[in-house]
Amino acid sequence: MLWHAIAPVRRYTKVSHDVMRHPRLNSDAKVLISYVQGLPEGEQGDRALSEHAREVGIKGRRYQTAKEQLVVNGFVHEHKAPGARGLWATHQLFSNVPLSDADALVVWREAGVGADAGGGTEPAPSAQLPTVGQPRARSVGHQLPVDEELGENSFRPPTQAAHSEAASEELSPEEVEVERVLLSLRECRRDLRLGVAEARSLIAPAxxxxxxxxxxxxxxxxxxxxxxxxxxxxAVGFLRHRLVQKMPEAPAPAPVPAPAPAPVPAPVSEPAPESVSVPEPAPPALPDAPPVPPRVAPLVTCEGPGNEHVFRAYGGATLCPDCQQAAAWARWAERRAADLGVDLAEDAAKAVEAGRDPDGWRSRLAAAAAVAAAEGVGEQ
Known part of the structure; x- marks a missing residue:
């Protein structure tokens, strides 16, 4: 850092290094100390510290922070003293060196500011006459009642006992649920916020x-x-209107059952002679039947073509499901070949010569169709 300084020969203020390097004072507080210290003799005590701070651009929160630091570190002391006509005035003591409370009290005494600061007597009240009239004696009565004391305020604010009793009333489960619903409406719209007393005024229709x-x-x-x-x-009026206007219909009353006819009293007869009843012997307990195992169909050898294989036969079936489906397709192929007027045996031989599988119905049907098409082309 380059440093270049020219010492002023006039219009300057000497500021202590202790102030400029003070670790607990910010720049605004240091500027105030320098500015007030450099004021002429007659201008230092005429105005408050806030007015001097306003001249150097320190206002608002900046001024409050700077003043608080100056007060805490002993550069500013304030004292309130009674003034003329019973008004109180705040006096400020500003110093470019920190002063303790005892040092500030000595300065206050020497300056004669405030009666309680210097330990003197209190100033005499003003000698002005009352604003209206002269004091007069009491015209009626000379003694207050026994049960009344002078200066006592007989007004008693209403207690909260009634409100607390109403709040502590026990509610039924339905009323508790309705109150919870009414108080939760604030989550939908802020203007539907209800107090506890307002919500309880709507419990009856709800x-x-x-x-x-x-x-x-x-x-x-x-x-x-x-x-x-x-x-x-x-919110109370709006919700009460909705509760009344949109109330659903009352459920239809249940039909009242017809009263049962009165029983006809049986004729009174003479009591029969008592007979001695012999208790019948209890039937013997049956043994527990063994559990019936689930029915499983037996394994049966399939009668269809191909390799030997077995399946579980239900209902007396002799062919497995695959062979039943193949037989059904074979029957359909035979009917189709009969409709086309072709011989499946000859077509099968031709299919064997062509290298196809003669056992499959698809091969036989395809061969028959090819032969029929060839014969049709030959005739043309």
């Missing part, structure tokens, strides 16, 4: 909804859906 078969979730949806675009001015 409980009627539950008695008519509406659940708490459905009630909340009805009250929070289709809200106006603007702000709801009165």
């Amino acid at each position: 409980v009627e909804w539950l008695r008519r078969g509406v659940s708490g979730a459905e009630l909340r949806e009805v009250l929070s859906s289709g809200l106006p675009t603007g702000r709801v001015r009165s």
